[in-house]
Amino acid sequence: MHFDTVSEAIAPLIDDELIDDVLFQVKSGKEATLFCCRGARRAQAEFVAVKVYKPQQFRSFRNDSMYQAGRVILNARDARAAAKRTRHGREVKSSLWTNSEYETLRVLYRAGAAVPRPIGHSQGAIAMEWIGDPDAPAPQLKDVNLSRSDAQACFEQLLAEIELWLACNIVHGDLSAYNLLYDGQRLVAIDFPQASDPRFNANAYELLARDLGNVCRFFARWGVASEPDALAADLWDRFLRSEL
Numbered sequence: 001m002h003f004d005t006v007s008e009a010i011a012p013l014i015d016d017e018l019i020d021d022v023l024f025q026v027k028s029g030k031e032a033t034l035f036c037c038r039g040a041r042r043a044q045a046e047f048v049a050v051k052v053y054k055p056q057q058f059r060s061f062r063n064d065s066m067y068q069a070g071r072v073i074l075n076a077r078d079a080r081a082a083a084k085r086t087r088h089g090r091e092v093k094s095s096l097w098t099n100s101e102y103e104t105l106r107v108l109y110r111a112g113a114a115v116p117r118p119i120g121h122s123q124g125a126i127a128m129e130w131i132g133d134p135d136a137p138a139p140q141l142k143d144v145n146l147s148r149s150d151a152q153a154c155f156e157q158l159l160a161e162i163e164l165w166l167a168c169n170i171v172h173g174d175l176s177a178y179n180l181l182y183d184g185q186r187l188v189a190i191d192f193p194q195a196s197d198p199r200f201n202a203n204a205y206e207l208l209a210r211d212l213g214n215v216c217r218f219f220a221r222w223g224v225a226s227e228p229d230a231l232a233a234d235l236w237d238r239f240l241r242s243e244l
């Protein structure tokens with residue numbers, strides 16, 4: 001990623017005394033580059049994960065509209081800019097993703113969900129709890145060998161998490177064995193920029209069912225039997241009833 005983009009996004013985190021050094025780059029993905037940083041005074045952590053978003057135009061295609069449906073841009077000037085393809089418009093859309101991922105982490109962490117503790121953010125980056133060892137991130141679930149009983153336990157933990165997210169009005173929307181880190185005992189869910197609010201997004205049920213489909217298909221490999229459609233319908237039903 002362009003050096004200027006990274007340093008512009010990271011400098012405010014240093015000024016805010018959240019990090020004081022970038023230790024190494026973990027990974028450059030579709031939409032962001034992840035760095036392991038040394039935590040500064042206000043982070044209250046030795047290591048901090050910093051996710052720097054790629055400017056919109058360099059991100060690989062993702063159907064924004066399915067996720068953005070129902071998301072409200074409160075400021076009229078920003079709303080007009082986001083609708084146009086101006087530079088300011090691109091910045092608005094890009095900070096929409098950053099703010100939205102940070103806000104989602106805050107809500108979920110406060111509710112007790114197994115997500116990285118949010119530490120701070122700038123326009124182009126979020127800082128959060130580092131999940132892993134000093135020299136390497138925790139493995140993605142897709143790369144972990146699970147015994148049948150660990151798989152069953154992880155699967156059940158994950159269903160409880162998905163239900164807790166829903167109770168917080170959040171559907172992940174990109175859940176898979178790529179976006180779950182295994183820290184040795186439990187799963188930690190990451191990568192929430194596209195999360196939707198099921199009260200406002202008309203595609204939320206579809207996204208929830210797809211998340212469950214991905215999860216169930218993955219765990220079937222380790223001998224966990226489940227019925228994703230029935231699970232999605234049941235979770236949704238309970239969500240709707242709690243809304244009454």
Ligand SMILES: Nc1ncnc2c1ncn2[C@@H]1O[C@H](COP(=O)(O)OP(=O)(O)OP(=O)(O)O)[C@@H](O)[C@H]1O
Nearest residue numbers: 027029030031032034049116129130131137190191
């Ligand atoms: N809090 C964290 N602690 C440690 N490692 C992390 C953390 N968050 C993310 N990572 C690592 O960085 C990778 C990319 O993060 P994330 O999935 O949020 O971004 P992404 O741009 O969507 O990447 P991808 O295209 O690979 O999904 C993760 O797969 C994981 O290995």
Ligand SMILES: [Mg+2]
Nearest residue numbers: 029178179191
């Ligand atoms: Mg990811």
